[in-house]
Amino acid sequence: MKLQVSSSPHIGTKLTTQKIMGHVCIALLFPTIAGTVMFGIYSFVVVLVAAASAVLAEFLYNKITRQPLTVNDLSALVTGMILGLNLPPTAPLFVPIVGSFFAIMIVKMLFGGIGRNFANPAATARLFLVLSWTGFMTNYAAPVDYSQGFWKAFVSGFTKEYVTSATPLTALKGASGAVPESINLLDMFLGRIGGSIGEVCAVAIILGFIYLMIFKIIDWKLPVVYIAASAVAALVFYKNGWLFILPTLLSGGLLFAAVYMLTDYSTSPNTTIGRIIFAAGAGFLTVLFRRYSGMVGGVSFAIVLMNLTVPLLDRIIPKPFGYVKPKKEAARG
Amino acid sequence: MSYLFNRGIHPKDKKELTADLPFEVMSAPAKVYIPLCQHIGAPAKARVSVGDRVKAGTLIGEATGFISANVHSSVSGTVVAIEQRENAAGRKIDHIVIENDGLYEEEALPPLENPTKMDIFTRCYDAGIVGMGGATFPTHVKIQPNKPIHTLIINGAECEPYITADYRMMLEHPKEIVEGISYIKTVLGAQKVVIGIEDNKPKAIDAMQAAVAGTDITVQKLKTKYPQGGEKQLIHAVTKLKVPWTGLPADVGVIVVNVTTAFVVYEAIKLGKPSYTRFMTVSGKGIKRPANLIVRVGTPFEDVVDYLGHNDYVKAIVGGPMMGLSIANLNPVVAKGNSSLLLLDKSEEREIEPTPCINCGRCAMACPMRLIPMMTDRLILKDKIADSYKYHPQCCIECGCCAYVCPADRPLVQSQRLAKKLIKERMQ
Ligand code: SF4
Ligand code: SF4
Numbered sequence: 001m002k003l004q005v006s007s008s009p010h011i012g013t014k015l016t017t018q019k020i021m022g023h024v025c026i027a028l029l030f031p032t033i034a035g036t037v038m039f040g041i042y043s044f045v046v047v048l049v050a051a052a053s054a055v056l057a058e059f060l061y062n063k064i065t066r067q068p069l070t071v072n073d074l075s076a077l078v079t080g081m082i083l084g085l086n087l088p089p090t091a092p093l094f095v096p097i098v099g100s101f102f103a104i105m106i107v108k109m110l111f112g113g114i115g116r117n118f119a120n121p122a123a124t125a126r127l128f129l130v131l132s133w134t135g136f137m138t139n140y141a142a143p144v145d146y147s148q149g150f151w152k153a154f155v156s157g158f159t160k161e162y163v164t165s166a167t168p169l170t171a172l173k174g175a176s177g178a179v180p181e182s183i184n185l186l187d188m189f190l191g192r193i194g195g196s197i198g199e200v201c202a203v204a205i206i207l208g209f210i211y212l213m214i215f216k217i218i219d220w221k222l223p224v225v226y227i228a229a230s231a232v233a234a235l236v237f238y239k240n241g242w243l244f245i246l247p248t249l250l251s252g253g254l255l256f257a258a259v260y261m262l263t264d265y266s267t268s269p270n271t272t273i274g275r276i277i278f279a280a281g282a283g284f285l286t287v288l289f290r291r292y293s294g295m296v297g298g299v300s301f302a303i304v305l306m307n308l309t310v311p312l313l314d315r316i317i318p319k320p321f322g323y324v325k326p327k328k329e330a331a332r333g
Numbered sequence: 334m335s336y337l338f339n340r341g342i343h344p345k346d347k348k349e350l351t352a353d354l355p356f357e358v359m360s361a362p363a364k365v366y367i368p369l370c371q372h373i374g375a376p377a378k379a380r381v382s383v384g385d386r387v388k389a390g391t392l393i394g395e396a397t398g399f400i401s402a403n404v405h406s407s408v409s410g411t412v413v414a415i416e417q418r419e420n421a422a423g424r425k426i427d428h429i430v431i432e433n434d435g436l437y438e439e440e441a442l443p444p445l446e447n448p449t450k451m452d453i454f455t456r457c458y459d460a461g462i463v464g465m466g467g468a469t470f471p472t473h474v475k476i477q478p479n480k481p482i483h484t485l486i487i488n489g490a491e492c493e494p495y496i497t498a499d500y501r502m503m504l505e506h507p508k509e510i511v512e513g514i515s516y517i518k519t520v521l522g523a524q525k526v527v528i529g530i531e532d533n534k535p536k537a538i539d540a541m542q543a544a545v546a547g548t549d550i551t552v553q554k555l556k557t558k559y560p561q562g563g564e565k566q567l568i569h570a571v572t573k574l575k576v577p578w579t580g581l582p583a584d585v586g587v588i589v590v591n592v593t594t595a596f597v598v599y600e601a602i603k604l605g606k607p608s609y610t611r612f613m614t615v616s617g618k619g620i621k622r623p624a625n626l627i628v629r630v631g632t633p634f635e636d637v638v639d640y641l642g643h644n645d646y647v648k649a650i651v652g653g654p655m656m657g658l659s660i661a662n663l664n665p666v667v668a669k670g671n672s673s674l675l676l677l678d679k680s681e682e683r684e685i686e687p688t689p690c691i692n693c694g695r696c697a698m699a700c701p702m703r704l705i706p707m708m709t710d711r712l713i714l715k716d717k718i719a720d721s722y723k724y725h726p727q728c729c730i731e732c733g734c735c736a737y738v739c740p741a742d743r744p745l746v747q748s749q750r751l752a753k754k755l756i757k758e759r760m761q
Binding site: 003004005006007008009010011012013015016017019020070073075113114115116219265266268270271314317318319320321322323324 | 344494565569575576577578579580646647648649650654655656657658659660661662677681682683685688689690691692693694697698701702703704705707708723724725728731733736737738739740741742744746747750
């Protein structure tokens with residue numbers, strides 16, 4: 001009988017990269033469904049196109065470089081979905097296509113593929129799209145109004161009959177001392193606001209977070225520290241800052257990024273201490289950019305900037321168990 | 334209260350296969366092949382030649398040097414050959430082949446009453462006792478540290494899945510273990526003795542607690558977690574002391590001895606019996622009738638498997654599934670340090686298909702030594718030996734937690750081993 005011989009350990013987890021990414025996809029369905037309900041079927045198509053383009057981009061890259069196929073690890077699907085959910089519900093369909101190709105081909109694969117890219121592909125692609133097509137990327141629609149008839153509302157994205165709307169983020173811009181009246185915390189919590197497809201509904205994002213925690217896919221420290229740091233930054237940067245904490249956390253893509261983007265394995269540090277610094281820095285920068293920069297949002301930019309510090313943060317090597325400072329060696333004779 | 338070290342993993346323990354089965358004596362085969370090296374250190378030197386008649390317990394291999402151990406025959410009969418065979422690690426070493434005459438005549442050392450320190454030490458040496466937990470470090474060396482020892486820890490954690498040999502030992506021979514412990518304690522002059530047992534073995538805890546009543550030995554419940562039985566982890570859990578990263582337990586005044594070793598010490602002193610039987614678990618779905626066996630050293634694994642019957646299996650492991658060695662065939666023989674033989678079928682064995690590291694950090698979160706295995710793996714692949722040194726591969730205890738949790742099936746333990754080796758070769 002032929003016996004297998006291999007190094008220990010001889011048993012191991014059943015978890016694979018593919019299963020992890022599958023779980024993330026499932027968790028991303030929560031905000032996808034919420035976005036579809038809020039903005040109609042067109043927004044679902046945007047996410048679908050982004051996801052499909054990302055997978056196609058990785059497939060083509062594998063073929064062109066004649067490397068083994070990597071699409072079945074599902075990580076491209078995750079990147080595509082995250083990018084799609086970061087787009088406004090009115091985006092023309094070339095936007096997700098261009099964005100996904102950029103994210104996969106340039107940000108992910110050119111740097112060595114899964115686990116090797118240093119910047120978050122979806123966040124970088126979003127920044128690229130904002131710079132290239134600012135108009136399309138800031139054209140936000142109000143949630144559809146189902147009282148005018150379900151179907152009419154549900155397909156309004158295709159018929160371009162949506163009502164453009166300002167997002168809470170725009171309303172908050174420049175405010176300090178008192179929260180603008182248009183800000184309604186309950187609407188923000190449920191998602192009845194303008195914004196990117198995936199970011200509007202806090203409830204859905206929290207459900208996704210719980211799902212990812214149950215399956216131990218993400219490290220809770222990243223979102224929790226990020227959110228806490230954002231809250232502290234809001235307290236500091238705004239006059240009457242405590243009034244701004246909840247509006248800050250619930251507006252823009254902050255929660256979405258906390259759960260789905262900051263926790264990206266490739267672009268977050270390896271160690272607990274590194275992760276805490278990384279998440280705290282990202283939270284601080286997010287609010288800093290929102291408050292003081294010319295940009296309306298700051299999440300993507302903050303994440304990409306902090307991604308760049310990861311190689312540095314990864315130089316913090318924890319001391320092994322039982323570490324003792326090496327004594328100065330006596331001069332060798 | 335249960336104690337815990339940081340990190341580690343919770344593999345399925347699979348101990349239910351054999352936990353309730355009392356030890357059963359397996360009769361010796363017609364021929365035994367006794368390895369002259371069953372321990373860490375210099376191989377023993379053959380003391381018999383072909384044609385000699387020996388009894389069970391006859392000294393057939395003599396320790397050469399301090400870190401070495403005596404080897405005894407496990408059956409009575411005639412030496413028919415001295416030949417090279419592969420051991421479980423795949424190394425060719427000398428084996429003394431003895432034809433079993435079926436008489437089982439025994440040759441014992443004189444039993445000792447009220448032994449002195451020197452008597453105990455000499456007996457451990459004479460009886461060829463080595464660590465029975467798997468490390469096989471000669472016990473007479475271990476109990477003579479050059480540093481004062483305040484605490485003796487008896488390792489009853491048995492944290493590897495499947496294995497129940499120490500567990501059964503604690504249920505069936507608690508009194509004898511305690512007696513063995515008291516001898517070791519005498520030699521070491523330790524003030525404190527603690528028996529550490531994982532809390533998934535309540536019966537063993539009860540049995541040992543009953544056996545230590547009236548002595549100053551205590552039993553401590555430990556959290557069930559792998560690698561609780563790792564020396565450094567166990568010491569930390571019991572004493573809160575951290576063994577220095579490059580040091581030995583004696584550096585913090587502690588010695589760890591396995592429960593079965595304590596039993597063997599008892600046998601050697603009280604009955605004068607040298608170490609030539611092995612208490613082992615034979616388990617896994619590949620074994621028809623999993624069992625806890627008492628096997629004579631030198632019995633080929635093949636005979637053990639024939640004795641219990643087998644189903645289809647794809648892998649044979651000597652030792653536990655986390656740290657044991659997989660063997661290419663069943664020719665190697667049972668040696669003193671083999672606490673188990675496992676035959677795993679397809680459903681139990683892990684199929685390894687390495688894919689790129691996704692940088693998820695699971696390996697680092699599982700490492701009980703607080704290393705970052707993924708970095709060593711990555712740097713070794715690029716042949717950056719000096720850089721990998723910064724990640725302290727020399728601290729790796731090869732427990733396998735990192736590779737166990739890795740979703741990308743990275744060969745993390747091999748990388749650590751390779752890094753250790755290359756650093757030794759190139760940096761010194
Ligand atoms: S690096 Fe070594 S000590 Fe750490 S988990 Fe892996 S095998 Fe165990
Ligand atoms: S567990 Fe595996 S995939 Fe995850 S970081 Fe470690 S080596 Fe990479």
